[in-house]
Amino acid sequence: MATQCKYCPLNRKDAFIDLSPEEVEFMQKFKVGELVIDPGTPILMQGSNAPQLFTALSGMGIRERHLKDGSKQVINFVFPGDFIGLQAGLLGEMGHSVEARTQMRLCVFNRSEFWNFFKGHPERAFDITWLGAMEENFLGESIATLGQRSAIQAVAWTMVKIFQRGAALGMVQNNTIALPYTQRDVADALGLSLVHTNKTLGKLKERQLASWSDRVLQINDLEKLAMIAMTDLRPLPKRPLI
Amino acid sequence: MATQCKYCPLNRKDAFIDLSPEEVEFMQKFKVGELVIDPGTPILMQGSNAPQLFTALSGMGIRERHLKDGSKQVINFVFPGDFIGLQAGLLGEMGHSVEARTQMRLCVFNRSEFWNFFKGHPERAFDITWLGAMEENFLGESIATLGQRSAIQAVAWTMVKIFQRGAALGMVQNNTIALPYTQRDVADALGLSLVHTNKTLGKLKERQLASWSDRVLQINDLEKLAMIAMTDLRPLPKRPLI
DNA sequence: CGCTGCATTGATGAGTGTCAAAATTGGTGG
């Protein structure tokens, strides 16, 4: 028996816009179950036409795109609250794969119900589109990072972004956050080699800005990191929860 | 007096899904006018909260993101039929600027009417979201290009993508298409230096794959280009027109 | 007819990638 939406732990976090009781009830109908998966498990495959969509309830993962020569590009990191499968739901085919990096708990929706959002619940349809626009915006920033920022700027940028997202979700304690990724993941996200990523992380540690070891990222000087990364530190807007 | 939607030249191109007469009528109400602008004119500014949204009727432009150090990243190229201002309409703020590269004719919509799509015309709301997902998909591919492809692969990839989009719009004649961009635009799109972009284009010409001069791109061997670019040549899906 | 913007070419060097190996960590089974 699936857990009740009204007890969903995410809905109480202030990173998210509160749902009205009616909305919660509608989402409950849309929800078909929950899924708990182990680290390394693929959630959706690039090119697949998945019948199910998900919201990450807990745990973290990555979105990645595979190229013909075997290399891969990490598109984004998946945090709790992220909606997974928008492309499958709309385009009928995922442009990237999604894979768990920790144990994850997923809220499972039926894709066939997707259209009901638009037909009967325009506010929720709007929320989905809003999330899509937010992701588009973020990907644009990533493109600017890959195209214009140097290795140290890019790594600093990534650390700032991860830290900010984590902070909004209450995952930060004493300026530290658990980071279940490997340096290879970060390297693949930034289009850098593993070796160079490692050396660049070393520089940030040397300069006492951020140190990441034992799966824990510690941020010592967020402002200076943001300056290196050429980015602003404005707070993330509240996001809807699907 | 704005031109009638039912005479819109785009609606007849087979790159787009046909609109029913009712839909055309609704779009007509949404439309507030047309705008003709000169090359170089900014259409929307990064960070702005624009009251108006657009669909490109003719002409071409670029989406670009400006960084604090003055550098810029071209996010994508704008073709006829592209919807401009989704982020402003949803997030209240553009994540990038849009600028004309040729003379452009724009269909102008009122942002305040945006919500009506979702409330009263779920099919059209769905279409908007569909376009957003398509863009998100493309940006993911761009990220893979910037992160994983070498200079020659990236340039080949860009030429293939542009050629395919142009072909779908009937802009290709004898394997040539008018390209109003400068090599600087392409360099900024790929995160390469202008000089290296120039030399890489030279290689493609040498190898008799593609030659671009005098604002005209000629593709001599699309298949070989696609192979270099590590990309498929599958036809673009029909897209909705907003 | 001298601007100004864009394309082109050559020379040089910095930033990253690649290769190889060692150090560290974590997990597994004896």
Add this chain to the structure above:
DNA sequence: CCACCAATTTTGACACTCATCAATGCAGCG
């Protein structure tokens, strides 16, 4: 509890792609 193995992190040496600098050519234009 230790031994072993796989995955990951770390370090050093070297190679190469690509950025930077600088100069020339070329076309459009007031």
